[in-house]
Amino acid sequence: MVPQAILSEQVVPDVPPSPATEPEPADLPAVLSAPVQEKPKSRFWQQLSRSRQSFTEGLGDLFLGKKALDAEILEEIETRLILADVGQTTTRALIQELERHISRKQINDADALFEKLRELMIARLQGVQRPRPPLRHRPHVILMCGINGAGKTTTIGKLAHWFQHSGQKVMLAAGDTFRAAAVEQLIAWGARNDIPVIGEPSRGDAASVLFDAVQAARARGTEVLIADTAGRLHTQGGLMDELKKLTRVLDKAEPGAPHEVLLVLDASIGQNALNQARQFHQTVGVTGLVVTKLDGTAKGGIVFAIADALQLPIEFIGVGEALDDLRPFDPVAYVDSLLDRETP
Ligand SMILES: Nc1nc2c(ncn2[C@@H]2O[C@H](COP(=O)(O)OP(=O)(O)OP(=O)(O)O)[C@@H](O)[C@H]2O)c(=O)[nH]1
Ligand SMILES: [Mg+2]
Structure with a gap:
């Protein structure tokens, strides 16, 4: 690629040439007449900017112009991984694999190491x-x-939008009956997506709301029913039992339900997410994860720790508060956004 500075020197002179001397675009070599534009970065790339910074700050300089491999490079990579909350175990495993490739001479320079x-x-x-x-x-x-x-x-609001976008008929169940505001919040998401929400602010029993919602969904031919629940700490035994009870009630209302139990993990809490996930999984048998708030955190590395430690499918990631800020998890796009690389 011709550097921008050289192009501007040749195409945009300080004093504009007179029209008589200005060459027609057709006379210019193709590379100079084409407007030089950097490919616009995707919204997703921008949303992961904080994590990308924490991964690549320093790494870029280290790799730039450095051909020989030395301990400094591996140490810097290790530091970057730890800072981005990849966690000790996964970081160690990654570094050891890199060392193995280096010692077998399968990697000989910094570019190959990065790759x-x-x-x-x-x-x-x-x-x-x-x-x-x-x-x-x-x-x-x-x-x-x-x-x-x-x-x-x-996430329910965004997920409903995602299912609708794929052509499914969706309904929501307001199973967070601890707070009246929680039901209102879900009703607002329902209104935004123009889909029905079962539950009213005054109803106090989550089990009966979910039971009714399944009946209503069946009666209306709904394809996807998404049930909200109250937030609870994984250490609150009584509330965790209540969650288990909700799964039994759903199974009674529709044998085999729930067909998915999605655990929502906030990426910005870092390594604490792991313990939470283990407890929830033990109690209700989590089928998949949604990792949220990856847009606001520098701890995007937590996704690697989650993947390694839990071996549960990461179904979606949340990268913002708008309706379309939920994405099916794509490892290649995710890693390339963190490492500041363009996905081929
Ligand atoms: N930046 C960002 N904010 C998010 C994302 N997901 C959720 N939030 C915000 O996080 C806050 C809490 O979100 P809620 O959806 O209310 O969380 P909740 O788990 O339902 O909370 P409780 O019902 O109180 O347990 C809100 O301000 C959301 O807008 C995300 O992916 N990115
Ligand atoms: Mg809520």
Whole structure:
């Protein structure tokens, strides 16, 4: 590529030439007449900017112009991974794999090292990538759970939009009966998506709301029913039992339901997400994860720790508060956005 500075020197002179001397565009060599434009970065790339910074700050300089491999490079990579909250275990494993490739002379320069790091990171995430489960049941019932403020209700709003966009008829169940405001919040998401919400602010029993919602979904031929639940700490035994009870009630209302239990994890809490996930999984059998708030955090590396430690499918990631800020998890796009690379 011709550097921008050289182009501007030749195409945009300080004093504009007179029209008589200005060459027609056709006379210019193709490379000079073409407007020089950097490919616009995707919204997703921009949303991951904080995590990307934490990954690549320093790394770029280290790789730039450096051909020989030395301990300094590996140490810097290790530091970057830890800072981005990849966690000790996964970081160690990645560094050891890089060392193995270096000692076998399979990697000989910094470029190859960077490429191998990318490959290893993608492979780890691909281990928890699954195709979306088919919608074999009508209604396909999804139960959302997670600690307070993880992003459950917001994710439901975005998920409803995603299903609708793929042509499904969706209904929501306001199973967070602890707070009247929670029901109102879900009703607002329902209105935004123009879909029905079962539940009223005054109803106090989550189990009966979910039961009624399944009946209503069946009666209306709804394809996907998404149930909200109250936030609870994984350490609150009574509330965790209540969550288990909700799964039993759903099964009674529609045998086999819930067909998915999605645990919503807030990426910005870093390593604490791991313990939460283990407890929720033990109690209700989580089928998949949604990792939220990846747009506001520098801890995007937590996704690798989650993948390694839990081996649960990461179904979606949340990268903002707008309706279309939920994305099916794509390991290649994710790693390339973190490492500041363009996905081929
Ligand atoms: N930046 C960003 N904010 C998010 C994302 N997901 C949720 N939020 C915000 O996080 C806050 C909490 O979200 P909620 O959806 O209310 O969380 P919740 O898990 O339902 O909370 P409780 O019902 O209180 O347990 C809200 O301000 C959301 O807008 C995300 O992916 N990115
Ligand atoms: Mg909520």
